[in-house]
Amino acid sequence: MNIVLFLVPCSVLLGGLGLAAFLWTMRSGQYEDPKGDAARVLYDHLDDGPPPGD
């Protein structure tokens, strides 16, 4: 049973990391222009990361 006490915080932590990553992608504006990002990946000189969030 003790293993549960170790595994439960681990899994909640992993889930929390996923949530934090999602919140970060949203705050940094990665859903603002899905079509443009799909196009930008084709060019080296356009692949300049997400736009500055404003």
Place this chain on the structure above:
Amino acid sequence: MSANLVVARDLEAFVRRDEGGAGRLELLVTGARCAACLGKIERVVLALPGVTAARLNLTTGKLAVTLGDAACAPAQVMQAVETLGYRASLFDPGQAAAAQDREGRELATALGVAGFGAGNVMMFTVPAWAGLFGQELTPATLTLMYWMAALVATPCALFAGRPFFRSAWASLRRGKANMDVPISIGVLLTLVVSFSETLLHGRHAYFDAAVTLLFLLLIGRYLDHRLRASARSAAHDLLVLQAPVAIRVHNGVEQGIPVAQVRVGDHLAIAPGQRAPVDGQVDSGVSEIDNALITGETALVAVGPGAPIHAGALNLTGRLVMTATARSEDSTLAAIARLMEAGAQSRSAYVRLADKAAALYVPVVHAAAALTFLVGWAVGLGPREALLRAAAVLIVTCPCALGLAVPAVQIAASARLFRKGVLVKSGAALERLAEVDHVVFDKTGVLTEGLPRLVDAPAHLVALAAPLARASRHPLARAMAREAGVGLVAQDCVETAGQGVEGVIDGRRARLGRAAFVGVDPVDRRETELWFGFEGDTKIRFVFEDKPRVDAALAIADLRALGLTVEILSGDLPGPVSKIAAELGLSSWRAGLTPFEKADAIDALKARGRKVLMVGDGLNDAAALARAHASMAPGAAVDAAQNAADLVFTGEALSAVPVAIGVARSARARALQNFTFSAAYNLVAAPAAMVGLINPFIAALAMSGSSMVVLLNALRPGWRR
């Protein structure tokens, strides 16, 4: 052509500058679709002197340009984009800032948190369900699992539930109960009861139900928001394309300013092909103007110095300079705006389907829960067991299916209409559209194409005048050239703005234009006409008419098949209106109506209990559009009409009107099916909960199952047409 015009303009008013002089300019670029467009536009704009950054958002079509200093004029950026073959339009800086989507971000964050909570809380509640299948956990482990579940679910549910709590609170303060009230009470009560059960080492806690419920509801809410936002921004972009730029002439210099900044007394230039931004009086220049969007009148009006000109009038031939006599929000427009506001107020009193259901549902369910508690206590269950059963009633009847029933159907219906080029501004509009029983059409630009066409002209006469017509840019001459097809062009052509065109055909001097210009005594026949004659020869008269849209008759037949009555209310003269009505087989029509009479006619119909759909495109329709039960406007309509209308159809086809009504009616039918299913489900689930047959596993299953049925019913194919 437009690029050349742009160079001369100073568009500084559209740039937002900070203290250091760095500026930000936003343009709406239409026509960019692929990676190549994106690369080309950004490269060319970035190469301009003074531009430090350029980024095109391919999804929204917005090009954000950062200007390093004052060296680069915004007009150069526009010209660069237009030279590449894309159309660039200016945004009012205020509107660009307001366009950020806060609500969407909040809903997406709530959805992410609820999804995290729903996924992780299952780790603790699934082992608890195992007890139902004989794999008993020890009571201590069960309580531990529930505490863990509480730790994850409570903050998630409280955070993700904020949109619902806020809306419920706002509704309760107005003394009403919307669908968010039972949702909020259900979630909060579920949490409270689950906590008390866990504290008392009880067997049943429902932490997973609370957060899963919010997750499912937020999916519907978020999709609904996305759809409405995209329809709104598409409608907004249409308005931007109509260029809210006024060209102010100050000491001989032309400067582009937002229409909202026009002051009384400003001198404004109107190039041919542009609309007058505000009411005013012509200072200099001679031209013809088209008032079709303002009064619905199809005949062109000649204007010269001193002539009044109304906002929205289209300048056709010559360049005009006018003095503004009103700001854009004042004067003649103000009366129409007041009528529109009154219409919008009467509409906000409309009770939506979901709220009607909530008004029935909330008292019944809450009374049933209270009854369960009291009866349970009375028959000797003890207060704790009685409260648990009352909570179970609230949980299984929690309006997950009800909360999804209407939005899911409306999302599917709006998406369907969106693909057909019809933008729906709100779900309530769709509900109102399903109820209409009478359709009122405006004539010019709605039933008709809004373009002049030559009528009853013998081909040999058209061929005679065609060489001159081909040399002119006047809309009537162009209609004639279209009719004649490709051929010779007259030589030595000179076009006199507002008068006509003169040139040499086969060595003979000829004129095409207004009666006086060609040498005929003008008679006011109130018909759109053009005269042609060789010098010293007989003069020929050509008459033009606005033809009905190709599918107008078909669309009206479809509307009749749907059981609707159809009527025309027009501001044009009785002659053209009766002609169109006869062509389309409509017996009821009224002509010569002012905007106020149109609105009154709608009110009179309402007073007789009719639910009216108004379809109109002009400023003279805006008040009627706002007052009607539901309203539609074509994409070419003036912005006031588009703002007032519930739906905007972007295509050429009038069949969008019957299609939209058909889809709205199907949506209503499906929403009612969903309600019926939810009610039937509650009729089974609520008594089961009252007698204590519901445990957490059954509750989770029933709730998700009923939501799935409702969603699938919304998504199944087989929409009408």
